Amino acid sequence: MTARGRLFRGALPALLAGLAVLHLWLGAAPGMRADRLWPLLSGAMPDGFAEVQFLQAALPRLVVGALVGAALGLAGSLMQQATRNPLASPMTLGAASGAWLAMILATLLAPGLAVAQGEWVAMAGAAAATGLVLAIAGMRGLMGVGAVLAGMAVTLMCGAFASVLLLLKSPYFGHLFLWGAGDLTQTGWASAAALAPRLVIGGALTLAFARVLTLIRLGADAAEGRGLRLWPALAGVATVALWLTGLSVAHVGMIGFVGLVAPNLARLLGARRAGAELPVAALLGSGMLIGADALVLALRPVMRDMVPTGAATALIGAPALIWLLARPRAREGAEVPFHLPAPAHRLRPLALMVLLILPLPLGGLALALGKGPGGWALVWPQDLILALRWPRVVAGAGAGMAMAVAGVVLQRLVRNPLAGPDVLGLSSGASFALVMGVILTGGSIHQGTLPMALAGSLSVLIALHLLGRRMEHDPAVLALVGIALGAGLDAAVKLALASGTAEAFSIIGWLSGSTYRVRPGAALGLLALGIGGMAVALSLSRLLTLVSAGAGLAAGRGVSLAFARPGLMSLGGGLAAGVTALMGPVTFVGLVAPHLAALLGAQRAGAQVAVAGALGASLMILSDWAGRVPMQPFQLPAGAIAAALGGIYFIAMIRRGSRRAG
Amino acid sequence: MRAALALAALLTLLPVALHADPVTVTDRNGSHSFAAPPARIVVLDWTLAEAVLDLGHVPVGAPEIALYGEWVVNPPVPEAVTDIGLRTEPDLETLAALQPDVILAVDLDPAQEAQLAQIAPVLVWTHWDAGHDNVAATLAVFRQVAALLREEARAEALLAAQEARITALREEFAARFGPAPPPLTLIRLNDARSVWIYGANSVPQYVATRLGFAPELPQPASRWGVAQHPVEALGGATRGLLLAIQPHMTGAEVLESPVWQALPAVAGRRFAEMRAVWSYGSALSIGRTAEAMAAALRALP
Numbered sequence: 033m034t035a036r037g038r039l040f041r042g043a044l045p046a047l048l049a050g051l052a053v054l055h056l057w058l059g060a061a062p063g064m065r066a067d068r069l070w071p072l073l074s075g076a077m078p079d080g081f082a083e084v085q086f087l088q089a090a091l092p093r094l095v096v097g098a099l100v101g102a103a104l105g106l107a108g109s110l111m112q113q114a115t116r117n118p119l120a121s122p123m124t125l126g127a128a129s130g131a132w133l134a135m136i137l138a139t140l141l142a143p144g145l146a147v148a149q150g151e152w153v154a155m156a157g158a159a160a161a162t163g164l165v166l167a168i169a170g171m172r173g174l175m176g177v178g179a180v181l182a183g184m185a186v187t188l189m190c191g192a193f194a195s196v197l198l199l200l201k202s203p204y205f206g207h208l209f210l211w212g213a214g215d216l217t218q219t220g221w222a223s224a225a226a227l228a229p230r231l232v233i234g235g236a237l238t239l240a241f242a243r244v245l246t247l248i249r250l251g252a253d254a255a256e257g258r259g260l261r262l263w264p265a266l267a268g269v270a271t272v273a274l275w276l277t278g279l280s281v282a283h284v285g286m287i288g289f290v291g292l293v294a295p296n297l298a299r300l301l302g303a304r305r306a307g308a309e310l311p312v313a314a315l316l317g318s319g320m321l322i323g324a325d326a327l328v329l330a331l332r333p334v335m336r337d338m339v340p341t342g343a344a345t346a347l348i349g350a351p352a353l354i355w356l357l358a359r360p361r362a363r364e365g366a367e368v369p370f371h372l373p374a375p376a377h378r379l380r381p382l383a384l385m386v387l388l389i390l391p392l393p394l395g396g397l398a399l400a401l402g403k404g405p406g407g408w409a410l411v412w413p414q415d416l417i418l419a420l421r422w423p424r425v426v427a428g429a430g431a432g433m434a435m436a437v438a439g440v441v442l443q444r445l446v447r448n449p450l451a452g453p454d455v456l457g458l459s460s461g462a463s464f465a466l467v468m469g470v471i472l473t474g475g476s477i478h479q480g481t482l483p484m485a486l487a488g489s490l491s492v493l494i495a496l497h498l499l500g501r502r503m504e505h506d507p508a509v510l511a512l513v514g515i516a517l518g519a520g521l522d523a524a525v526k527l528a529l530a531s532g533t534a535e536a537f538s539i540i541g542w543l544s545g546s547t548y549r550v551r552p553g554a555a556l557g558l559l560a561l562g563i564g565g566m567a568v569a570l571s572l573s574r575l576l577t578l579v580s581a582g583a584g585l586a587a588g589r590g591v592s593l594a595f596a597r598p599g600l601m602s603l604g605g606g607l608a609a610g611v612t613a614l615m616g617p618v619t620f621v622g623l624v625a626p627h628l629a630a631l632l633g634a635q636r637a638g639a640q641v642a643v644a645g646a647l648g649a650s651l652m653i654l655s656d657w658a659g660r661v662p663m664q665p666f667q668l669p670a671g672a673i674a675a676a677l678g679g680i681y682f683i684a685m686i687r688r689g690s691r692r693a694g
Numbered sequence: 695m696r697a698a699l700a701l702a703a704l705l706t707l708l709p710v711a712l713h714a715d716p717v718t719v720t721d722r723n724g725s726h727s728f729a730a731p732p733a734r735i736v737v738l739d740w741t742l743a744e745a746v747l748d749l750g751h752v753p754v755g756a757p758e759i760a761l762y763g764e765w766v767v768n769p770p771v772p773e774a775v776t777d778i779g780l781r782t783e784p785d786l787e788t789l790a791a792l793q794p795d796v797i798l799a800v801d802l803d804p805a806q807e808a809q810l811a812q813i814a815p816v817l818v819w820t821h822w823d824a825g826h827d828n829v830a831a832t833l834a835v836f837r838q839v840a841a842l843l844r845e846e847a848r849a850e851a852l853l854a855a856q857e858a859r860i861t862a863l864r865e866e867f868a869a870r871f872g873p874a875p876p877p878l879t880l881i882r883l884n885d886a887r888s889v890w891i892y893g894a895n896s897v898p899q900y901v902a903t904r905l906g907f908a909p910e911l912p913q914p915a916s917r918w919g920v921a922q923h924p925v926e927a928l929g930g931a932t933r934g935l936l937l938a939i940q941p942h943m944t945g946a947e948v949l950e951s952p953v954w955q956a957l958p959a960v961a962g963r964r965f966a967e968m969r970a971v972w973s974y975g976s977a978l979s980i981g982r983t984a985e986a987m988a989a990a991l992r993a994l995p
Contacts, residue, residue: 061926061929078956081929081932081956081957081958081961082929084952084953084956085926085929085953085956088951088952088953088956089924089925089926089953139944143944147947215887215888217887217888217924217925217926218887218953219886219887219925219926219948219951219952219953219954220951220952220953221952222951336913336914336916336921337921337922337923338888338922338923338924402787403787404787404791416790416812416813417787417790419812420786420787420790420809420812420813421787546783548783549803549805549806549809550805551805551808551809664779664785664787664788665777665778665779665784665785665788666779666780666785667779667780667783667785
């Protein structure tokens with residue numbers, strides 16, 4: 033392995049040069065003559081547009097691709113070495129989505145700032161999101177899958193906020209779709225000139241940290257024993273990694289997977305020491321991005337619209353991630369770090385009753401409290417208004433209940449409180465099927481059907497089952513399949529959205545989970561799904577208790593996990609697919625409602641299912657009302673509001689946890 | 695003066711009062727009859743807002759009116775019109791509170807159509823579609839709206855006047871550019887690196903063709919008749935004229951870039967900006983596009 037690896041590492045510069053030539057050849061305009069290459073590169077005045085295009089578009093595109101690829105490779109390598117987690121990267125730790133949200137916010141509030149100081153705005157966003165992930169997963173959790181699950185949750189949250197902003201300001205932000213998808217197109221040397229000196233500084237800083245990283249690899253105690261002050265060192269590493277992330281997001285948008293795959297590939301090729309991994313990861317990052325972009329350039333003549341580079345890296349990166357997963361070393365440190373704080377006391381029967389019927393008064397309030405022509409009014413609506421309101425309230429309640437029950441089932445099954453149908457990719461599977469349907473058939477996203485969504489979720493379930501069997505039902509596998517699928521969905525959505533047309537906005541709206549289009553029949557269907565799911569889960573409460581107690585205990589009580597696992601997984605997946613098909617993906621409710629239920633004292637499986645279901649319904653009723661009424665006539669999707677509320681809950685939880693610890 | 699106005703108003707109203715027979719219109723669902731032209735109209739789309747306003751009526755509700763003012767501009771929406779929210783998800787309760795006699799929409803999905811039908815009769819036309827001629831559709835929808843408002847004569851007069859103007863403009867540019875006018879590329883700026891190029895099945899390209907200009911960078915027909923390309927793709931426009939429809943928004947950044955400056959059309963001073971006009975407008979937006987195009991072309995050296 034090492035001999036082959038050394039050979040490959042030796043050949044890397046030559047490979048990179050070959051890719052660069054291919055990239056230039058594909059990127060040059062038709063009229064560009066090969067014999068003019070050297071005169072132009074040695075300073076001859078360009079003659080005609082093809083030569084200007086070569087000098088000002090094709091060449092800077094290659095340079096920016098190489099620089100950004102190196103920046104992402106370095107950032108990923110720094111993150112992976114500092115956390116000793118092979119799954120850490122700007123994408124998986126939420127940094128990229130934080131940077132993206134910050135750029136959207138800045139574009140909205142201070143367009144001048146976004147243009148002039150993009151890298152710092154993006155870095156601030158990346159730092160805030162990574163800080164949040166750190167606070168959720170904890171310092172130790174950064175070393176395992178917990179960090180990736182937390183990163184997925186923060187990414188979902190940032191995505192929800194970004195969708196709300198995009199929907200509110202639609203035509204102004206059409207251009208952000210392409211930028212968000214990550215594209216390397218250049219129209220001059222501005223980006224390359226800004227990136228080059230910064231990357232020299234970043235690279236130098238990174239290499240200066242090589243000794244620190246070597247010590248960190250020995251473990252915290254050993255490092256401190258050798259005189260390393262761990263916290264300042266880690267803070268320094270994190271700052272450089274976030275700066276490199278911010279730089280790349282500000283200049284080319286969201287490019288996924290390069291930062292995740294390049295360092296892993298570097299280690300696979302035998303670059304084990306910190307000092308060796310960093311430069312090899314940088315070179316591999318450059319190579320990956322240039323290669324993906326060459327694919328985009330090759331596709332250009334046959335596609336009607338531009339294909340964003342980010343879609344290509346996701347398309348290549350998602351399978352690469354699954355391949356990496358199959359290697360045992362990539363899955364070390366899969367212990368679950370995130371623990372729910374213990375409740376103060378067990379739930380009293382009266383409190384239980386109140387919680388269980390909570391959706392009824394809330395639903396009534398959501399139906400009655402509205403803004404009429406005369407301002408705020410709390411009156412039972414007349415028939416027409418009632419007919420407009422009730423399907424949305426009922427749909428929200430049913431969807432919330434179904435997702436909450438799915439969340440309890442999956443969190444207990446995977447034995448990780450950060451698992452949810454959205455984090456595990458079950459919703460993504462259904463969404464992926466529906467969005468691909470739109471791309472392939474050219475129809476409307478609102479005409480997606482239940483069989484399509486079920487087929488999508490079912491494929492994910494089968495993939496999870498097959499991979500899970502091979503990898504001993506490692507929670508890491510479930511989480512990463514979720515991320516890989518999420519990225520696949522992202523690539524498909526980017527292809528559909530980069531066109532920025534009206535369909536793009538309707539897909540964004542649908543992806544945010546809106547009750548707007550739910551018809552009475554579908555609303556009742558969602559309610560039936562929620563109640564039915566809850567009934568099935570309640571009848572399986574003994575199984576849920578045993579499953580969450582661990583495989584050994586379950587086997588001791590005569591429960592065969594070989595049947596229980598796929599069965600429970602199908603229950604969770606079926607509920608998520610049903611909600612996605614009838615209304616659109618609903619994120620966060622499946623994560624938050626089970627936590628809240630446990631926090632309030634509903635610790636036993638049956639009680640948790642019932643209370644979480646009621647809380648999920650209440651949360652969605654509230655979110656739907658908040659998206660529907662206060663900003664009338666503007667409507668925001670309930671799913672996006674629920675995700676935003678989920679984010680606030682996360683921050684509150686972390687504060688609570690840190691107070692307890694302190 | 696006041697008496698004259700009153701008389702004018704009476705004369706306008708008189709024909710309406712004299713009509714006893716119902717109006718009949720056809721949408722994608724078939725034929726619909728109304729006892730009289732509906733007075734309270736809500737439009738769910740800027741195209742239809744244009745159509746109703748062009749025919750001299752004022753809708754009671756329209757979506758995203760502030761943005762309309764920047765992207766569509768003409769005809770202006772009077773202050774009295776209520777904003778019903780997003781074009782994709784208009785607020786149904788605001789809509790119901792307006793107590794409309796009819797709701798006009800294009801390309802609705804069936805679920806939304808059923809919801810709206812609870813509030814008032816809904817007329818839905820298939821308007822933007824890759825499989826048909828969008829220009830023919832915009833004319834057909836305009837005539838249906840005119841039939842609904844019993845403004846057929848006015849509609850035909852407006853369309854005839856528009857045809858006459860287009861013919862006049864065509865002659866003006868034939869005189870200026872001779873028997874073989876240069877080809878034309880119509881774009882909208884997107885961001886610092888990419889543009890939209892109008893192609894087959896788009897209103898701007900139709901208008902350019904009517905004025906005598908063939909497209910230099912033909913794009914395949916699609917639902918919206920546009921395709922997104924990197925700026926450097928405009929390098930393929932080596933001989934012809936280049937017009938960018940406003941508003942530019944963030945796309946203005948591209949105007950400073952070296953690649954833009956080196957484009958044959960820009961370096962050759964064959965580039966001009968076109969004042970804002972909605973590319974997905976109603977029938978009379980054909981004429982507005984033609985006038986905006988003509989103004990931009992006259993500004994070329």
